[in-house]
Amino acid sequence: MQITLESLPAIALGCTVMAGGGGGDPRIGHLMAEEAIRVLGPVDVYQLDDLEPDDLLLPCGMIGAPTVMVEKFPNGGEGRAIRDVYEQIYGREVKAVMPFEMGGINGVLPIAWAAHAGLPMVDGDFMGRAFPELQMLTPHLFGMSGCPAVITDERLQTIVYRTMDNEWLEKLARNSVATFGGSACGGLYPMTAAEARLPIIPGTVSLAEKLGRAVRSDRDDPLQAISEVIPVFRLGVGKVTDVERRTSGGFVRGFASIEGINQDKGTVFRLEFQNENLVVLKGDELLATVPDVITLLDYHTAHGIVTEGIRYGQRVLIVAFPSPEAWTTPEGIAVVGPRAFGYDFDYVGVETRYG
Amino acid sequence: MGDAPWRIGIDVGGTNTDAVVLDSDDRLLSRVKTSTTEDVSSGVVTALRLVIRGLNSPVSNIGHVMLGTTHATNAILQRKDLYRVAMVRIGGPATRSIPPLAGWPDDIRSSITCGEAVIDGGVEMTGEPLVPLDEGAARAFLGSVAGQAEAVAIAGVFSPVVADQELRVEQIAREEIGEIPISLSHEIGSLGLLERENACVLNATLTGVARRVVDGLTSAIAANGITAKAYVAQNDGTLMGLDYVRRYPVLTIGSGPTNSMRGATYLAGLMDALVIDVGGTSTDIGIISNGFPRESATAVEVGGVRTNFRMPDLVSVAIGGGTVIADDSTGLRLGPESVGYRILDEALVFGGSTPTLTDAAVAGSRADFLGGPDQLKESADLLLRALTRSDLTVSEAVDRAKVSRKELPLIAVGGGSILIPDNIPGVSEVIRPDHYDVANAIGAAIASVSGEIDRVYKLGAGGRDEAVSDAFTTAKHEAVKAGADPNGVEIVDIEEVPLAYLTEPVIRIRVKAAGALKP
Numbered sequence: 122m123q124i125t126l127e128s129l130p131a132i133a134l135g136c137t138v139m140a141g142g143g144g145g146d147p148r149i150g151h152l153m154a155e156e157a158i159r160v161l162g163p164v165d166v167y168q169l170d171d172l173e174p175d176d177l178l179l180p181c182g183m184i185g186a187p188t189v190m191v192e193k194f195p196n197g198g199e200g201r202a203i204r205d206v207y208e209q210i211y212g213r214e215v216k217a218v219m220p221f222e223m224g225g226i227n228g229v230l231p232i233a234w235a236a237h238a239g240l241p242m243v244d245g246d247f248m249g250r251a252f253p254e255l256q257m258l259t260p261h262l263f264g265m266s267g268c269p270a271v272i273t274d275e276r277l278q279t280i281v282y283r284t285m286d287n288e289w290l291e292k293l294a295r296n297s298v299a300t301f302g303g304s305a306c307g308g309l310y311p312m313t314a315a316e317a318r319l320p321i322i323p324g325t326v327s328l329a330e331k332l333g334r335a336v337r338s339d340r341d342d343p344l345q346a347i348s349e350v351i352p353v354f355r356l357g358v359g360k361v362t363d364v365e366r367r368t369s370g371g372f373v374r375g376f377a378s379i380e381g382i383n384q385d386k387g388t389v390f391r392l393e394f395q396n397e398n399l400v401v402l403k404g405d406e407l408l409a410t411v412p413d414v415i416t417l418l419d420y421h422t423a424h425g426i427v428t429e430g431i432r433y434g435q436r437v438l439i440v441a442f443p444s445p446e447a448w449t450t451p452e453g454i455a456v457v458g459p460r461a462f463g464y465d466f467d468y469v470g471v472e473t474r475y476g
Numbered sequence: 477m478g479d480a481p482w483r484i485g486i487d488v489g490g491t492n493t494d495a496v497v498l499d500s501d502d503r504l505l506s507r508v509k510t511s512t513t514e515d516v517s518s519g520v521v522t523a524l525r526l527v528i529r530g531l532n533s534p535v536s537n538i539g540h541v542m543l544g545t546t547h548a549t550n551a552i553l554q555r556k557d558l559y560r561v562a563m564v565r566i567g568g569p570a571t572r573s574i575p576p577l578a579g580w581p582d583d584i585r586s587s588i589t590c591g592e593a594v595i596d597g598g599v600e601m602t603g604e605p606l607v608p609l610d611e612g613a614a615r616a617f618l619g620s621v622a623g624q625a626e627a628v629a630i631a632g633v634f635s636p637v638v639a640d641q642e643l644r645v646e647q648i649a650r651e652e653i654g655e656i657p658i659s660l661s662h663e664i665g666s667l668g669l670l671e672r673e674n675a676c677v678l679n680a681t682l683t684g685v686a687r688r689v690v691d692g693l694t695s696a697i698a699a700n701g702i703t704a705k706a707y708v709a710q711n712d713g714t715l716m717g718l719d720y721v722r723r724y725p726v727l728t729i730g731s732g733p734t735n736s737m738r739g740a741t742y743l744a745g746l747m748d749a750l751v752i753d754v755g756g757t758s759t760d761i762g763i764i765s766n767g768f769p770r771e772s773a774t775a776v777e778v779g780g781v782r783t784n785f786r787m788p789d790l791v792s793v794a795i796g797g798g799t800v801i802a803d804d805s806t807g808l809r810l811g812p813e814s815v816g817y818r819i820l821d822e823a824l825v826f827g828g829s830t831p832t833l834t835d836a837a838v839a840g841s842r843a844d845f846l847g848g849p850d851q852l853k854e855s856a857d858l859l860l861r862a863l864t865r866s867d868l869t870v871s872e873a874v875d876r877a878k879v880s881r882k883e884l885p886l887i888a889v890g891g892g893s894i895l896i897p898d899n900i901p902g903v904s905e906v907i908r909p910d911h912y913d914v915a916n917a918i919g920a921a922i923a924s925v926s927g928e929i930d931r932v933y934k935l936g937a938g939g940r941d942e943a944v945s946d947a948f949t950t951a952k953h954e955a956v957k958a959g960a961d962p963n964g965v966e967i968v969d970i971e972e973v974p975l976a977y978l979t980e981p982v983i984r985i986r987v988k989a990a991g992a993l994k995p
Contacts, residue, residue, distance in 0.1 A: 152670070153573040188984070189601060191668045193633050197573030233573060275570035276607060302600035303982070362881050368981045434876045 122166040122244065122327060124232055126158055131333030136228030137425030138332045138347070139325070139442075141414040143397030144225015144251030145187020146427055149194045154229050157197065157236035164232055165241040166326055167217055172243075174315035176216035179204055180247060181234060182227035184255070184272065184294060185304035188429065190226065196275040199306035200234020206271045206279050207311055219243040219317075221258055221309055223325040224251030225427065230306075242326065247310065249322035249445030250414045253372065253396045255294060256287040257457050259320035259447045260310045270294065271308040274301040322445045336423045343423030344438060354471045356401060356408045356439040357385045358420065364431050372396055377417075377431050379439065390439060392417065394428045399462050401439055409441040410459045412448035413471050416440055441471045482537045484704070485921025486523055487735055487914075488512055488545040491756075493519040494917040495527035497538070502742070502922060506530035507914050516547050517692040524696050535702050540993070543693055544709035544735045544920040548728045551685045552779040555583065558681040559657070560590040562625035564614060564649075565673060566597040566632035566641050570606060576631075576673055581780040588681045590624045593617040597641050598633030601932040601982070606633060609641045611648060618652040625653060627680035631661035631673035636930055639663075657683035657722075664724060666930035667984065671784035678781060679726035686725035690718045707993075711787050713738045713768050713919070714926035714990055717959055729778055730787045732916060737762050737769045737788060739919030740887040743909035749885045750877060750903065752870070753915070754892035756798040757814040759870070760790045761877040763884070766968040768926075768990065770879065791877040793869055797892030798823075801831040801862040808861055810869070824852055831855055833895055836863040843894040863895075871900045878902060889915040926968070926990035927954020935981040943985060944970070951989040960991035 124132065133151040136144070158164065172178075181203060183190065204215045218235040220228055223246035235242045247258040255267055267290045270282040280297055284290045290309075298305045310320075328351065335346035347353050359379035366375035374395045381388040391402045398415040401408045409415050417426040420436030448457050449470060455461065458468045481500030486493065489512060497506040508526040513519035520543065528535055551557050563576050576592040577585055595617070597609035618628070628649045632641045639662040646658050659680040665672030693706050707715040711730035721728065737751040747767045753760045763770045769788035776787045794812035798819045802809040815822040815830055822828035824835040837843045839852045839859035852859060874886065883904040888896045889912040898906050911918065929950045933943035952965045969988040 149574070152578060156574050156578060186982075191670075192601070193567075193570050193598070193606070194669065195573050196569045196571070277569065302602070302604075302606070360875070368983075433879050433881075436876075 123163040124158065124166060124242070125163045126155065128330055129154055129158065129229070129232070131337065132232070132326070132329045133229050133333065134336055134424060135329030135331070135333035136224055137427070138336065138416060138418065138423075139228070139329055139414065140224035140251040140425055140427065141397045141416055142394055142426065142428040143253065144222060144227055144427070145190070146430070147226045147229050149190050150226040150229035150233065153195065153197065154232040154236070157233040161236040164235045166244050167241045168244050169314055169317060169321060169323065172216060172314040174313065176314045177207065177211060177213060178217050178219050178243060178312055178314060178317055179207060179215045179240075179308050180219045180221040180310050181231050181306065181308045182221045183230055183304055184307045185298040185301075187226050187304070189303035193275065193302060193304065195230075195306060196277065197233060197237050198277060199273050199275070200231065201238045202273045202277045202279055203271045203306065203308040204238050204240070206281060207308060210269055210281070215240065217241045217243050220246045220326065222246060222248045222251055223329060224248065227251070228329055243317075244326045245321040245323040246325045247320055247322065249325055249447070251397055252457060255291040255309060258310060259322060260312070261287050261456065262447060262450065262452045263319050265310060265312070265316075265320065267309045269311065272297055272301075272305050273307070274305045320447065322447060344418070344440065347423070352443055352472070354409070354441045354475050356441055357381060357388070357390050357403060358383050358438050359385055359390055361431055361433055361435045361437060364433065373428070375428075379437060382436065392439065395462060396428060398428065400459065400464065401441070407466065409471050409474075410464070410466075410468055411462060412444035412453065412457045412468070414442040414444065416442070443470055443472045481539055483540045483542065483921045484524070484527065484538055485917040485919070486520060486541070486543045487732065487916035487920050488516055488520065488543070488547070489732055489916065493523045494914045495523040496914055496917040496921055497527055497531055498918070498921045504911060504918070507911065507917070509914065516545065516550070517688070517696070520545075520692065521696040521699065524700055528700055535700065538702050538704045541693070541697055541702065541704045541706045542709060542715060542920040542923055543706070544731045544916060545689060545728060546732060547685055547689050548682050548725050549778070551682060552584070552678065555587045557685050557688070558588055559626035559684045560624060561588055561627045561629050561677050561680040562590055562618065562621040563592040563629045563673070563677055564617065564631070564645055565592070565594045566609065566630070566635075566645060567669065568594045568596040568610070570598060570633060571669065574670065577677065578670070579782065584779055584781065588677065591617070591621050599635070599638045599641070601634055601637060602934055603634070603638040609644060611644070614645045614648050615652060618649050622653045625656065627657040627659065627683050628653065629659045629661070629673070629677040629680040631669065631676050633669055635660075635662035636667055637932060659683070664726060665784050666986065667932070668784045671782050674781050675726055675783040678778065678783065679724060682725040683722065686722050689725075690721055694718070707923075709735055709920045709923055712771065712926060712928070712988070713923060715923045715959070715993070720958065730776070733760050733762065733790055734769050734788050735919030735923070736889055736916040737764055737919065738767070738923060739915035739917070740889045740909065740912070741767060742918060742922050743889075743911060743915060744885070744887045744907045746885060746887065749887050750874060751887045751889065752874065752893065752896060754888065754890040754895055755796050756816050756819065756892060757794065757796045758792055759795045759873070759892070760792050761873050762788045762790045763877055763879060768968050768988070791873045793873045795833065795866055795869055795895070797832070797834045797895065799833040801833065801836065801858065803858055808865060810862060810865055824855060831858060831862070833862065833866055834892070835859055836866065837894045839863065842897070866895060867897050870896060874900055875902055888912065924990050924992050925955060925958045925960040926988055927951050927956070927958055927960070928986070928988040929954065930984070930986045932982060932984045935983065940983065943983065947985045947987040948989070951987040955989040955991055959994055961994045965989050965991035
């Protein structure tokens with residue numbers, strides 16, 4: 122598989138569907154990758170099996186506010202800078218780039234860096250969606266350390282982190298990112314191909330492409346086209362009638378009220394988010410919760426809507442995708458289940474509820 | 477001349493050039509509709525001459541002439557009369573991953589640019605420098621394009637926060653190239669570097685067109701013996717003096733819909749309302765709050781180029797008086813084809829053979845001046861079904877245009893507004909004012925002056941209140957700078973968006989202030 126100018130738009134579109142409302146608008150990452158591929162050629166995509174067990178991988182993405190990136194977007198050489206630091210640390214070559222978060226802008230940024238660094242990209246990631254914090258990556262569940270972690274900015278200044286645990290990494294990195302001006306780029310959880318076997322959520326890059334193509338292929342019934350790619354649960358269809366946002370602890374929390382239309386006329390849905398969509402209710406009835414991927418799709422285009430982009434009057438499909446399996450284990454639920462986000466109820470997957 | 481109280485509003489649209497004269501109490505004294513001409517300017521001269529002829533008073537009563545025009549849009553769409561632009565982005569080593577003018581259509585790019593450079597510099601959202609400004613690189617590039625460049629565009633990272641570096645590079649451009657038009661991005665667009673940069677380049681390339689508009693208007697006014705002060709309408713519903721038009725011509729793009737919305741609210745005597753402007757081919761719906769159109773938060777394309785300058789947030793649907801009704805094996809279809817100006821020959825009510833939405837409106841007894849529904853008996857079923865469909869499309873579009881659940885009045889203007897039903901969900905009442913067909917020229921005549929800021933604030937000890945108060949002061953200052961009477965400037969719009977994924981609270985605030993013209 123290769124990422125070309127032809128397949129890139131589908132991947133970017135797929136990243137909006139997989140993001141669960143988080144991870145920011147992929148547009149800047151899409152333009153960067155487009156430019157990189159135009160100048161440097163397509164990016165090869167490898168399965169983990171295509172690599173030698175000992176090959177060193179570089180999981181990477183941006184950290185901080187995607188909204189800052191619309192003004193101060195990257196240099197393009199960040200991926201190369203991070204690779205150079207790892208090669209210095211490990212004394213050997215990095216063999217492939219990997220997106221650590223296949224959702225929003227982070228699904229497409231690593232494509233640009235792979236092109237700039239002349240490396241292939243692995244078909245998989247550590248989230249299978251978007252999440253807000255650095256310990257919300259699958260390797261954390263297996264007791265793996267995010268360190269040595271490397272953060273760099275567009276000036277290609279680099280910081281290497283060796284912290285006592287991943288929570289400290291999150292705290293320290295978040296502060297550096299603020300000092301760097303609100304957005305920066307990072308490499309985390311460096312590991313070999315053999316080590317990646319356990320935590321990787323495989324196939325998510327090709328999945329994004331398939332989802333993007335599905336959405337574009339059937340303009341009349343994109344949801345049907347999506348369901349032919351992965352299981353998807355249609356929770357409702359409605360119109361956004363109210364949105365409220367407030368910042369707390371560096372996150373934007375809030376909710377949207379969605380009044381049912383068509384077959385859902387007469388019902389009111391409530392979507393709660395913290396950067397990403399967390400839970401959706403119909404009246405008092407809980408329909409879906411994290412870690413299932415809850416996404417609002419534009420009713421007309423089926424493009425995924427980021428939480429910053431929810432506006433009064435939008436016609437939306439409320440859908441949920443079953444969570445990647447790694448997040449539904451007791452360890453996974455402890456980190457990204459509803460209680461981890463302050464809710465007083467347990468996770469019940471959409472497949473159990475409606476399957 | 478300063479106390480001469482009357483105003484002339486002129487609006488140049490795709491089909492018609494309209495002009496109106498309002499007295500000091502904004503009463504309509506004279507109105508005229510003429511055809512828009514190929515060169516635009518001669519149509520303006522004609523409209524001005526005819527509207528003055530309709531007055532029974534000396535022209536010395538006229539103090540202001542306001543023009544809303546499509547000159548700039550046409551120049552870009554037709555790639556005509558555009559200046560060659562040298563583009564400087566101040567943003568390296570950041571932003572090098574996407575070059576300037578990325579994604580522009582090739583033909584407009586090749587007819588505009590004579591070189592682009594990305595030089596080191598720019599600031600953070602806090603205003604601290606990213607890296608020191610590389611003046612040497614700026615000088616070298618600008619020196620190399622001297623003689624080819626007819627205009628310069630300069631855009632720096634976070635320049636809406638701190639503009640010093642754009643101003644410094646402007647100075648260097650003057651030293652290297654001399655007196656040519658220079659456009660600075662912080663004066664033109666808001667946050668979003670690529671879109672602001674695009675708008676800045678478009679602005680620079682339009683400065684030649686702007687000069688001609690200004691000269692044409694000035695001589696048309698003089699030719700009619702008027703000594704009034706002239707203004708041009710911008711896309712946010714406020715006015716620019718002619719010296720501003722020379723500097724910011726891109727801001728005139730999209731002033732047409734804005735003027736019709738402002739004119740409509742004025743005619744209906746309202747400050748908060750929905751406005752629906754129904755033409756022959758399409759319908760625009762927008763929302764007016766505090767007397768100003770709500771602006772779009774998303775990018776707007778002009779001639780295939782993505783920009784983020786201030787445009788009214790419109791919902792457009794392909795429904796108009798001339799929209800063709802078709803009913804075949806695939807079912808009932810409305811448009812998007814329209815008979816346009818041929819409606820007088822082709823519509824059923826005028827003896828033609830093409831069913832249009834005007835026929836549907838007559839069949840539904842919404843317009844009786846054409847002879848009534850009797851003559852349409854044969855097609856009544858089709859026409860009434862079409863009208864139901866049209867109503868559905870309109871009410872859905874009206875709802876999409878709204879920003880809250882609150883019911884609002886809807887003001888219907890434009891020649892095709894007979895299509896609009898009296899009952900629409902979410903609409904408290906449908907208002908059909910007199911002179912609804914020259915609402916745009918009236919909108920130009922009553923326009924005021926505004927100032928705006930769009931800035932990112934890190935919330936310090938003073939918290940949100942301090943940030944908002946700073947934003948208010950700056951916006952009011954901008955309005956006064958643009959020519960508003962300092963005594964009457966008010967905040968008309970505020971929007972706050974918190975930024976996610978940061979350690980400390982940061983908000984982006986957009987504020988607009990506006991006031992009446994200084995007498």
